[in-house]
Amino acid sequence: MKLAQRAAGISPSPTLAIDGKAKQMKAAGIKVINFGVGEPDFDTPENIKLAAIEAINAGETRYTPAGGTVKLKQAIVDKFQKDNGLEYQLNQIAVSVGAKHSLYNAFQVLCEPGDEVILPAPYWVSYIEQIKLAGAEVVILPTRQENDFKLTPGELEQAITPKTRVFLLNSPSNPTGSVYSREELAALGEVLLKHNITIISDEIYEKLLYDGLEHISIASISPELKENTVVINGVSKAYAMTGWRIGYCAAPTPIAKAISDLQSHSTSNPTSIAQAASVAALNGPQDAVYEMVAEFDKRRNYMLERLTSIAGITCPKPKGAFYLFPNVSAYFGKSYQGKTINNGTDLANLLLEVAEVAIVPGIAFGSNDNVRLSYATSLENIKEGLDRIEKFLAELQ
Structure with missing residues (x-):
């Protein structure tokens, strides 16, 4: 075999x-x-666990739409508006089986053989494998410890070629914990827009910030960057829900639709009970x-x-x-x-x-x-x- x-x-x-x-x-x-x-x-916080139990007792144990329930999509839309100042429609949201799955789906619908994906290093271990599975080439772009492991616009510019299709951004970062400021994101965004490169922004650690820092999504810098960005997030890290497996992305409508269509032929919907619990996580108290x-x-x-x-x-x-x-x-x-x-x-x-x-x-x-x-x-x-x-x-x- x-x-x-x-x-x-x-x-x-x-x-x-x-x-x-x-x-x-x-x-x-x-x-x-x-x-x-x-x-x-x-x-996992008690109100979230209780919401899952209530969903079971209410019979919410059947298939949902492949890209997520309306309730959860609305909670995600509201979260983006409240936390990030970003406005999305329901059809621009796709819910997947964890943020890792959301990333996988994004690479699958955006990349083709021969495309290049710029990946700053250090990077999370699964990025490379997912890019390879999409048939694209990984272009690893090292960063420097003395610059807090953050990429400069000049370094990014030098790595771009006519084959560059996607730039992967992870802030806050796994493994370094580095966080890009609004000014730093705007400078990178200017380079990416000039070359019409799609951004996949992994923001799963968004709520785990210290020293009074505010999370800035690169999609919130300008309308043009929003149209060029797929934002990846989920409930696993912020709400101690790693085993519940709920991630989501927000993207321009054609990309979100392609992700939902792809998912309909692979996993179908994320677990209905976990989706109900995630609504409680996003809408409930954040204490x-x-x-x-x-x-x-x-x-x-x-x-x-x-x-x-x-x-x-x-x-x-x-x-x-x-x-x-x-x-x-x-x-x-x-x-x-x-x-x-x-x-x-x-x-x-x-x-x-x-x-x-x-x-x-x-x-x-x-x-x-x-x-x-x-x-x-x-x-x-x-x-x-x-x-x-x-x-x-x-x-x-």
Whole structure:
């Protein structure tokens, strides 16, 4: 039996691989501190769970329109108006099985073989695989830590070719936590409009911002940019609803329709019960979100202070999401009991094996000098995990 070339070329997710190995060790009775997973450690708020139960009891367990219920689409339209100053019609919204699915659908309807997609690095691990599955070519555009891992207009301009079809923007960023300002987005947008390049803007971490920052969607900069942008979002990160699998996009009508049509022949509708719960998430009180963000902020500050106090480790302060992306290259070339650390992957493997701490090597995100740590775990775990990391690094020769 022969696999199709597109299937054979898929690389497994390094983040899920690390998380899976950590869970196997935990099942074996080992207390692993897991900084690898990108998932809030809070429970879904009660009003959202109650809405799902009410939907079940009301018999909302049948097919819905492929692109989402009218109630959920209206809640999304209202959210964009209230939070982002963006006006969309119901037919410009498509609800999918998680934001990852929304991204996949967007690449599928926008990209063809021979097209190029500009992807700033560091990047979320699934972007590359999704672009490849759409038949397009990935153009990786490295960013610099000294610029907070943000792209400049000049760097973007140099990467554009006649084949460039899409630019992928992720702000707040996974894995770096960097956030673009309105002025920075406007400058990038000017370049993209000049070359008529479509923007896919992944804004899944929109509500997880710190230091008084306001989220700015690039689609809100101007009407012209809105017409050139597909905004991706969802309920998983902000509302601790990762397992509910509801994402959505807002886009010009032809793109939204194409996504809904594509989805009608793949997954059909997202789960009806999860859609009802998502209406409650978007329309209901936001207190639980604010509480989560406040707790994430405490963890961010503690983890950053501890990490950067370790000799050789540098890390910009993340402005959003729940990750730190420290540079650990000062430890390359060192060894532990005869095992040499040549890169971030070696360091991550030894940390898990010896210190029983799970982190994700930066090569998964396109940056070999870094590793990613998630602070979506308790402060108690963070303290113990950093104690173990500090002890392990001090023992390297």
